[in-house]
Amino acid sequence: MKTSLQRIAWLLVFLFILDGSFTPPLFVEAQAEIQGAYIYTDSSTYFPGEQVSFHGRDFAPWVSVAVGLWMGESFISPIAQIEANETGTFDSSFSLSQELSTGLYSLRANSQMGSAETTFALAPLSPGILVVTFQMQGASLPINYTASFLLTFFASGTSSAFATTTITCYSHSPTSLAGSFSLTSAATGLYDLQLKEDRALSALQTGVVVVTGTTTVDFNEQRVGDANGDDVVNILDFALLKASFSKTTGQAGFDPRADFNGNRIVNATDFVLLKTNFGKWGPL
Numbered sequence: 698m699k700t701s702l703q704r705i706a707w708l709l710v711f712l713f714i715l716d717g718s719f720t721p722p723l724f725v726e727a728q729a730e731i732q733g734a735y736i737y738t739d740s741s742t743y744f745p746g747e748q749v750s751f752h753g754r755d756f757a758p759w760v761s762v763a764v765g766l767w768m769g770e771s772f773i774s775p776i777a778q779i780e781a782n783e784t785g786t787f788d789s790s791f792s793l794s795q796e797l798s799t800g801l802y803s804l805r806a807n808s809q810m811g812s813a814e815t816t817f818a819l820a821p822l823s824p825g826i827l828v829v830t831f832q833m834q835g836a837s838l839p840i841n842y843t844a845s846f847l848l849t850f851f852a853s854g855t856s857s858a859f860a861t862t863t864i865t866c867y868s869h870s871p872t873s874l875a876g877s878f879s880l881t882s883a884a885t886g887l888y889d890l891q892l893k894e895d896r897a898l899s900a901l902q903t904g905v906v907v908v909t910g911t912t913t914v915d916f917n918e919q920r921v922g923d924a925n926g927d928d929v930v931n932i933l934d935f936a937l938l939k940a941s942f943s944k945t946t947g948q949a950g951f952d953p954r955a956d957f958n959g960n961r962i963v964n965a966t967d968f969v970l971l972k973t974n975f976g977k978w979g980p981l
């Protein structure tokens with residue numbers, strides 16, 4: 698293989714000499730660089746859904762490189778077609794599909810003048826415990842109220858959601874404003890997590906690594922005022938609050954969505970909370 702490549706290279710040299718465009722030092726230098734071309738990833742183990750950053754070094758300058766994913770001798774999928782820069786390097790990344798089976802994979806980079814390969818393990822997902830902590834803005838002791846959350850798991854760095862969970866819980870106990878809930882079989886991996894309470898603007902935590910043991914993510918204060926649940930606090934929410942103003946639970950016209958502090962009455966306190974966040978939108 699190498700012999701025939703060398704024959705082609707010298708044939709090209711001969712043709713370039715004939716047409717006068719040959720510059721021997723550059724060509725020889727590029728050819729020397731190909732011999733040690735290599736590709737590597739940032740980690741040797743990944744989980745399904747995780748982002749894999751990879752880097753090529755010592756390829757020929759400006760050479761076109763096809764990067765593909767392999768498992769043993771089976772070709773899985775193309776990853777990228779990249780042009781090396783003037784120093785013969787390239788950097789890129791891709792997401793590991795949730796559908797891939799676990800095992801040992803290789804990333805192969807092929808150019809017309811050389812190739813390189815690196816391997817990594819795709820580890821199985823094993824459930825972990827995810828504890829989410831939060832505090833509802835404006836809630837005051839000693840009330841307890843029901844908060845309903847939608848928790849979305851995104852592949853880190855992307856907008857592709859592959860899991861959502863709905864949780865209803867009490868936002869706090871009589872002795873603490875802090876609320877929490879737990880998912881006991883959360884898929885391990887690297888995620889961006891988005892939390893949306895019915896009356897609050899959504900909140901995003903990026904780069905969360907859910908491990909096999911217990912992972913705690915603190916979403917801090919949930920900013921309320923989104924009565925209609927469209928993730929923006931604006932005039933539409935004010936209209937719902939106005940329609941329910943001074944009404945208490947059980948009374949006709951009482952709308953729990955406008956009761957931002959959860960004390961079972963819609964009044965000036967709820968209006969102040971809405972005003973505080975007016976014009977804001979999620980995710981925060």
Ligand SMILES: [Ca+2]
Pocket residue numbers: 922923924925926927928929930931933934
């Ligand atoms: Ca709204």
Ligand SMILES: [Ca+2]
Pocket residue numbers: 955956957958959960961962963964966967
């Ligand atoms: Ca209220």
